[in-house]
Amino acid sequence: xxxxxxxxxxxxxxxxxxxxxxxxxxxxxxxxxxxxxxxxxxxxxxxxxxxxxxxxxxxxxxxxxxxxxxxxxxxxxxxxxxxxxxxxxxxxxxxxxxxxxxxxxxxxxxxxxxxxxxxxxxxxxxxxxxxxxxxxxxxxxxxxxxxxxxxxxxxxxxxxxxxxxxxxxxxxxxxxxxxxxxxxxxxxxxxxxxxxxxxxxxxxxxxxxxxxxxxxxxxxxxxxxxxxxxxxxxxxxxxxxxxxxxxxxxxxxxxxxxxxxxxxxxxxxxxxxxxxxxxxxxxxxxxxxxxxxxxxxxxxxxxxx
Amino acid sequence: xxxxxxxxxxxxxxxxxxxxxxxxxxxxxxxxxxxxxxxxxxxxxxxxxxxxxxxxxxxxxxxxxxxxxxxxxxxxxxxxxxxxxxxxxxxxxxxxxxxxxxxxxxxxxxxxxxxxxxxxxxxxxxxxxxxxxxxxxxxxxxxxxxxxxxxxxxxxxxxxxxxxxxxxxxxxxxxxxxxxxxxxxxxxxxxxxxxxxxxxxxxxxxxxxxxxxxxxxxxxxxxxxxxxxxxxxxxxxxxxxxxxxxxxxxxxxxxxxxxxxxxxxxxxxxxxxxxx
Numbered sequence: 001x002x003x004x005x006x007x008x009x010x011x012x013x014x015x016x017x018x019x020x021x022x023x024x025x026x027x028x029x030x031x032x033x034x035x036x037x038x039x040x041x042x043x044x045x046x047x048x049x050x051x052x053x054x055x056x057x058x059x060x061x062x063x064x065x066x067x068x069x070x071x072x073x074x075x076x077x078x079x080x081x082x083x084x085x086x087x088x089x090x091x092x093x094x095x096x097x098x099x100x101x102x103x104x105x106x107x108x109x110x111x112x113x114x115x116x117x118x119x120x121x122x123x124x125x126x127x128x129x130x131x132x133x134x135x136x137x138x139x140x141x142x143x144x145x146x147x148x149x150x151x152x153x154x155x156x157x158x159x160x161x162x163x164x165x166x167x168x169x170x171x172x173x174x175x176x177x178x179x180x181x182x183x184x185x186x187x188x189x190x191x192x193x194x195x196x197x198x199x200x201x202x203x204x205x206x207x208x209x210x211x212x213x214x215x216x217x218x219x220x221x222x223x224x225x226x227x228x229x230x231x232x233x234x235x236x237x238x239x240x241x242x243x244x245x246x247x248x249x250x251x252x253x254x255x256x257x258x259x260x261x262x263x264x265x266x267x268x269x270x271x272x273x274x275x276x277x278x279x280x281x282x283x284x285x286x287x288x289x290x291x292x293x294x295x296x297x298x299x300x301x302x303x304x305x
Numbered sequence: 306x307x308x309x310x311x312x313x314x315x316x317x318x319x320x321x322x323x324x325x326x327x328x329x330x331x332x333x334x335x336x337x338x339x340x341x342x343x344x345x346x347x348x349x350x351x352x353x354x355x356x357x358x359x360x361x362x363x364x365x366x367x368x369x370x371x372x373x374x375x376x377x378x379x380x381x382x383x384x385x386x387x388x389x390x391x392x393x394x395x396x397x398x399x400x401x402x403x404x405x406x407x408x409x410x411x412x413x414x415x416x417x418x419x420x421x422x423x424x425x426x427x428x429x430x431x432x433x434x435x436x437x438x439x440x441x442x443x444x445x446x447x448x449x450x451x452x453x454x455x456x457x458x459x460x461x462x463x464x465x466x467x468x469x470x471x472x473x474x475x476x477x478x479x480x481x482x483x484x485x486x487x488x489x490x491x492x493x494x495x496x497x498x499x500x501x502x503x504x505x506x507x508x509x510x511x512x513x514x515x516x517x518x519x520x521x522x523x524x525x526x527x528x529x530x531x532x533x534x535x536x537x538x539x540x541x542x543x544x545x546x547x548x549x550x551x552x553x554x555x556x557x558x559x560x561x562x563x564x565x566x567x568x569x570x571x572x573x574x575x576x577x578x579x580x581x
Contacts, residue, residue: 059554061412061432062432062434062435062552062553063434063550063551063553064312064313064434064546064547064550064553067312067434067548068308068312071308071312087435090435090437091435093311093314093435093437094434094435168345
């Protein structure tokens with residue numbers, strides 16, 4: 001009678017070991033990288049994303065499970081360029097996972113090879129919350145999404161060579177889909193070239209540059225500094241003078257501020273999620289960009305007259 | 306279990322070693338009826354950090370530390386001078402005013418500096434989960450030093466908190482010892498705020514002391530019950546945080562809150578037993 005539990009235990013053990021070996025444990029800092037990793041890795045990876053899609057990527061609140069996940073991870077996908085500088089290093093210190101050391105194949109740095117915008121010529125605190133390495137919110141340009149996808153696929157190939165063909169095939173599909181969509185998006189936004197869009201924080205410059213929509217008017221007087229009355233008055237005047245009709249807001253920003261400004265200027269307030277969400281309307285990376293493009297077009301349409 | 310210990314090792318050490326002194330100081334604070342003085346001093350210290358940032362010193366350098374310490378001393382001086390015994394204005398009111406004005410000044414100063422915003426957030430919330438071994442060691446060393454000072458002069462400090470009028474009558478220089486008390490207290494609080502944030506430091510100071518006062522009146526028993534409450538609640542909070550994946554500081558605060566409820570029930574039951 002003792003044999004049965006033993007067999008069961010060894011079977012279970014074998015199952016656990018084999019599934020643990022077969023799948024890469026992948027941790028992504030934010031959902032844009034996570035969504036792409038899921039598409040490249042498919043069912044060959046176990047994905048965990050640390051930040052919530054609605055959370056400010058500069059401030060992620062640490063929980064014990066984050067350390068456990070990092071401790072067990074085979075790969076960590078991060079944006080770099082100081083995006084996670086406020087919260088990732090102490091988590092990694094707690095996780096003590098040498099596979100994730102800088103320079104190891106398990107540490108995937110997506111900003112590598114990305115042409116970062118707004119690299120400051122001199123670091124000066126008085127200019128607001130600026131990043132020495134440049135603006136780290138580069139994933140809103142689909143072309144940078146492609147760079148990230150390539151980094152991720154290469155790293156996965158190194159970590160699990162037997163599945164490399166699978167990863168490469170997924171990468172090709174991702175790139176092809178993106179190229180097809182890209183043409184579509186550019187067509188949709190073509191009528192609005194050069195039209196100014198107001199945003200709360202300096203977050204969307206990569207999106208703006210790619211699609212030819214200037215987005216350099218912000219509700220914040222300087223990045224990271226809450227809107228002041230005088231600055232908002234200035235923005236309102238400018239919006240009226242230049243007939244600017246769209247304001248985009250991210251989930252963790254104060255929608256009320258945007259609505260107040262919209263009330264004065266007759267502009268549309270458009271929700272701009274900062275990340276894909278892994279489910280629903282903005283499930284994948286392409287869904288997310290698609291949502292952004294369609295939302296901004298809708299905003300322009302609404303206020304056309 | 307080993308993994309839990311691995312992840313929670315430093316938070317656990319911080320929550321077992323450091324509250325010892327906080328509980329003792331909490332007994333003073335509760336007896337002096339100046340419950341919110343820790344929040345006020347922490348806020349004043351944060352104001353010092355804000356000013357340091359505004360003067361372009363990086364946060365977490367010795368310069369910004371010196372600023373926050375300097376401001377703490379100023380706060381200590383203010384509370385020393387406002388300790389009024391026969392007055393219509395309770396000291397708690399002045400403490401509250403210092404707290405809100407310091408907070409508002411901080412906001413004004415920071416309106417020009419985004420880095421400070423992060424710093425202010427850090428002081429308010431803290432993150433005991435991510436405490437570094439270096440921080441635990443440094444803070445523990447400071448606490449041992451302060452505890453030694455308190456032990457050497459225990460008669461004077463205890464007299465001031467527990468029987469202030471008698472102390473004055475005996476000719477004790479109340480102002481000087483009060484200042485020393487507040488200065489040390491401010492330093493202790495500010496250091497722990499860096500680790501655990503304002504919520505946690507307040508809870509460690511007040512909850513064990515209140516629990517102890519429900520059950521005992523002799524200092525020896527007050528201390529023992531306070532330490533037990535802090536230790537057990539820390540362990541329960543950390544364990545719950547790990548098992549249920551909750552934010553660590555908040556879990557400990559809630560465990561302390563639960564400990565207080567249990568203590569009140571125990572005290573009520575005891576009183577009933579005594580009556581019958």
